[in-house]
Amino acid sequence: MPLEWVSVLENLDPVLLARFQFAFTVSFHIVFPALSIGLASFLAVLEGLWLLTGAARYLRLFRIWVKAFALSFGMGVVSGIVLSYQFGTNWSVFSDKTGPIIGPLMSYEVLTAFFLEAGFLGIMLFGMNRVPKIVHFGSTLAVAVGSLISAFWILAANSWMHTPAGYEINAAGQFVPSDWLAIIFNPSFPYRLVHMVFAAYLATAFLVGAAGAYHLLRGSRGLEARTMFSMAMWMAVAVAPLQLVVGDLHGLNTFEHQPAKVAAMEGHFEAEMEGAPLILFGIPDMDAGEMRYALEIPKLGSLILTHELNGTVRGLESWPREDWPRVPIVFWSFRVMVGLGLLMIATAIVGLWLRRRGGLYDTPWFLRWCVAMGPSGFVAILAGWYVTEVGRQPYTVYGLLRTEDSISPVAAPAVATSLLAFVAVYLVVFGFGIWYLLKLMRAEPGGEADHKDEDGKASVKGIHLSGRGADA
Amino acid sequence: MMPDIVLVWGGILAFAVFAYVVLDGFDLGIGILVPFAHSDEEEETMIAAIAPVWDGNETWLVLGGGGLMAAFPLAYSVLLPALYAPLIAMLLALVFRGVAFEFRHRDPAHRRAWTWAFVLGSHVAAFTQGIALGTFVQGVEVADRAYAGGWFDWLTPFSVMTGAAVSVGYALLGACFLIMKTRGPLQERMFGMALILAVAVLLFIAAVSLWTPFLSPELSARWFSWPNIAWLSPVPLVVAAIAFGLFRSLAKGREGMPFVMAILLFFSCYAGIGVSVYPYVVPRTITLWAAAAPHESLAFMLVGTVILLPIILGYTAYAYWVFRGKVDLSQTYH
Numbered sequence: 091m092p093l094e095w096v097s098v099l100e101n102l103d104p105v106l107l108a109r110f111q112f113a114f115t116v117s118f119h120i121v122f123p124a125l126s127i128g129l130a131s132f133l134a135v136l137e138g139l140w141l142l143t144g145a146a147r148y149l150r151l152f153r154i155w156v157k158a159f160a161l162s163f164g165m166g167v168v169s170g171i172v173l174s175y176q177f178g179t180n181w182s183v184f185s186d187k188t189g190p191i192i193g194p195l196m197s198y199e200v201l202t203a204f205f206l207e208a209g210f211l212g213i214m215l216f217g218m219n220r221v222p223k224i225v226h227f228g229s230t231l232a233v234a235v236g237s238l239i240s241a242f243w244i245l246a247a248n249s250w251m252h253t254p255a256g257y258e259i260n261a262a263g264q265f266v267p268s269d270w271l272a273i274i275f276n277p278s279f280p281y282r283l284v285h286m287v288f289a290a291y292l293a294t295a296f297l298v299g300a301a302g303a304y305h306l307l308r309g310s311r312g313l314e315a316r317t318m319f320s321m322a323m324w325m326a327v328a329v330a331p332l333q334l335v336v337g338d339l340h341g342l343n344t345f346e347h348q349p350a351k352v353a354a355m356e357g358h359f360e361a362e363m364e365g366a367p368l369i370l371f372g373i374p375d376m377d378a379g380e381m382r383y384a385l386e387i388p389k390l391g392s393l394i395l396t397h398e399l400n401g402t403v404r405g406l407e408s409w410p411r412e413d414w415p416r417v418p419i420v421f422w423s424f425r426v427m428v429g430l431g432l433l434m435i436a437t438a439i440v441g442l443w444l445r446r447r448g449g450l451y452d453t454p455w456f457l458r459w460c461v462a463m464g465p466s467g468f469v470a471i472l473a474g475w476y477v478t479e480v481g482r483q484p485y486t487v488y489g490l491l492r493t494e495d496s497i498s499p500v501a502a503p504a505v506a507t508s509l510l511a512f513v514a515v516y517l518v519v520f521g522f523g524i525w526y527l528l529k530l531m532r533a534e535p536g537g538e539a540d541h542k543d544e545d546g547k548a549s550v551k552g553i554h555l556s557g558r559g560a561d562a
Numbered sequence: 563m564m565p566d567i568v569l570v571w572g573g574i575l576a577f578a579v580f581a582y583v584v585l586d587g588f589d590l591g592i593g594i595l596v597p598f599a600h601s602d603e604e605e606e607t608m609i610a611a612i613a614p615v616w617d618g619n620e621t622w623l624v625l626g627g628g629g630l631m632a633a634f635p636l637a638y639s640v641l642l643p644a645l646y647a648p649l650i651a652m653l654l655a656l657v658f659r660g661v662a663f664e665f666r667h668r669d670p671a672h673r674r675a676w677t678w679a680f681v682l683g684s685h686v687a688a689f690t691q692g693i694a695l696g697t698f699v700q701g702v703e704v705a706d707r708a709y710a711g712g713w714f715d716w717l718t719p720f721s722v723m724t725g726a727a728v729s730v731g732y733a734l735l736g737a738c739f740l741i742m743k744t745r746g747p748l749q750e751r752m753f754g755m756a757l758i759l760a761v762a763v764l765l766f767i768a769a770v771s772l773w774t775p776f777l778s779p780e781l782s783a784r785w786f787s788w789p790n791i792a793w794l795s796p797v798p799l800v801v802a803a804i805a806f807g808l809f810r811s812l813a814k815g816r817e818g819m820p821f822v823m824a825i826l827l828f829f830s831c832y833a834g835i836g837v838s839v840y841p842y843v844v845p846r847t848i849t850l851w852a853a854a855a856p857h858e859s860l861a862f863m864l865v866g867t868v869i870l871l872p873i874i875l876g877y878t879a880y881a882y883w884v885f886r887g888k889v890d891l892s893q894t895y896h
Binding site for chain 2: 153163169185213260268500
């Protein structure tokens with residue numbers, strides 16, 4: 091290595107590098123568990139419907155999406171193990187100090203969720219002909235429930251970092267537990283859990299819906315494309331508006347416990363404002379401490395946050411500058427998330443209207459729009475993740491442990507090298523992985539066209555449904 | 563009398579790590595052996611032997627890592643920075659190995675490439691785990707609740723040798739597992755490989771055993787002082803007896819026994835490492851008790867672990883039972 095390169099590396103800030111490494115690896119990771127949570131539940135529903143109705147299209151959809159699930163799950167596992175060790179490699183002081191609290195939560199995730207998922211995944215993927223149908227269905231359910239249990243524990247741990255509760259600090263400076271229920275059900279946890287699980291379901295629904303819309307546009311004649319599009323749109327109708335409500339409640343909870351984060355989300359700099367506006371867009375200028383070119387609605391900000399037109403809202407200037415998060419990232423990510431959420435609601439409403447008019451499956455502009463909305467849920471998840479995690483800065487444990495005091499005694503060159511390795515490997519591996527997912531979704535879902543009777547039951551030609559022959 | 567909860571947690575983690583070593587050991591070993599397949603079908607058979615179970619096997623690694631952070635956070639925060647480079651390499655290798663199971667079936671044009679990702683990922687993961695073992699046994703520098711050594715302290719002749727030893731050991735486990743799961747020419751070849759690998763493993767065991775006491779005066783005192791030497795002296799005899807059992811079962815063409823013997827061989831080595839390490843969790847600097855999380859953390863986890871671990875072992879055993887017998891390549895969802 092040339093000397094200049096070494097000196098460049100040594101002048102880099104290891105804290106920033108370690109943060110970037112965590113952000114990079116967690117950003118790739120979070121997409122896959124979210125998809126796995128959604129797909130596992132989707133698969134359980136498909137298999138349940140197949141057992142209940144005997145309609146072959148459910149089984150065929152199961153067969154298609156179980157491959158996508160296996161891909162997504164595999165990528166989630168390998169990128170998740172990286173994270174569980176990165177706490178130690180890059181954030182060893184954080185691990186030492188929070189280990190007595192975060193560690194047990196993550197251990198419970200392993201014991202109650204990871205083993206359950208992994209243990210029954212094999213039967214779910216390979217066991218169709220080896221176990222009775224009901225055991226197979228039970229395995230699919232176990233995987234689906236496991237993925238939700240996993241969300242429970244990891245979000246309990248994550249929420250505790252935002253709104254720590256139920257702890258004491260011992261002589262060695264470690265956070266030690268004093269009340270486990272208060273730790274698990276810390277103030278932001280219920281909101282974050284519901285918000286995240288809804289987000290996973292919505293993101294998956296829009297992805298599945300996009301695949302259905304794509305095949306409908308291509309003139310797919312089987313019932314599969316219709317079924318997946320219809321199921322996705324029902325999910326969107328059910329969850330997208332609820333997500334707005336949950337998101338709002340989550341925001342109010344954040345306003346109570348992490349007001350500086352909300353100030354960054356809203357772009358409020360002024361220390362104290364009565365009747366604060368809702369800033370729709372603008373360019374936050376942290377150096378000047380003001381919002382440039384703000385497009386705003388008067389008083390609406392106060393109304394949303396305090397439920398009073400002239401309610402008082404704290405702005406960033408009321409905190410020392412060294413306690414500010416990076417405002418532009420939080421401000422813009424928040425707008426991306428909310429904007430996509432509103433588009434999802436609009437899509438759900440239009441879909442419902444088209445369904446009532448009987449044109450859900452053959453309105454080309456809407457189908458095209460739904461294809462375009464395919465990745466929207468995942469973009470929204472990432473944006474929401476940046477809002478909450480960047481908004482937590484400059485702390486790892488909010489208000490108690492600063493990020494710069496959490497890092498391992500690492501030298502910048504070591505972190506920079508591992509960062510480069512992660513970037514190179516992830517781009518190749520997950521680039522291919524995402525391409526394979528798209529390839530699976532592009533494959534024609536139906537075998538031959540089904541004949542549909544009035545109440546939607548399919549009679550299938552050439553598929554032997556009973557018992558073991560179903561796998562043929 | 564209540565057993566000491568710190569010791570109980572030491573035992574649980576030791577069990578988790580051993581479960582990982584054996585279970586993912588044969589997975590990684592099979593990855594190492596894949597280049598010895600003579601046809602696409604053989605290659606497919608070898609990988610299919612572990613496809614339904616590898617993920618559960620790897621979960622023990624997460625339990626080991628997460629459990630170490632939870633039960634012995636100080637040890638976690640010292641050991642992981644000390645093993646920075648090998649651990650990052652291991653994690654990236656496991657990424658390649660893990661995704662290859664799926665990717666090989668999604669992309670005929672790059673199937674060869676992903677098979678090689680599987681093989682090399684297995685090699686690197688096995689070797690770096692061996693390096694981690696060697697580094698652990700030889701000890702790391704600690705000051706003020708943190709790792710105080712350099713970035714390449716882990717790289718010593720001893721750790722390179724343990725890296726090679728673990729790779730060869732995993733390959734032995736993999737060969738013995740394949741003897742159970744395959745038939746015909748592939749199985750015959752695995753009998754032959756297992757024989758060669760068993761000899762190599764014994765040589766490595768001898769080398770590591772002779773070398774370890776010389777890593778530090780304290781280690782040699784531990785093994786060679788009276789009365790330790792008296793109750794430790796049967797250890798080589800036990801290893802010899804297991805080795806004899808292994809060779810005999812291979813020679814007789816037994817299908818299940820070689821795998822059992824290979825596990826016993828691993829267990830005896832593992833116990834030997836335990837003798838060298840106990841009561842430290844970071845050898846010769848931090849004891850289990852000094853690193854342990856507070857009682858409230860350990861107790862909270864213990865309740866769940868005592869209930870959940872038997873259940874986990876139960877359904878894991880069921881999953882293995884579902885996929886018992888020889889590999890059947892027609893049973894696939896691809």
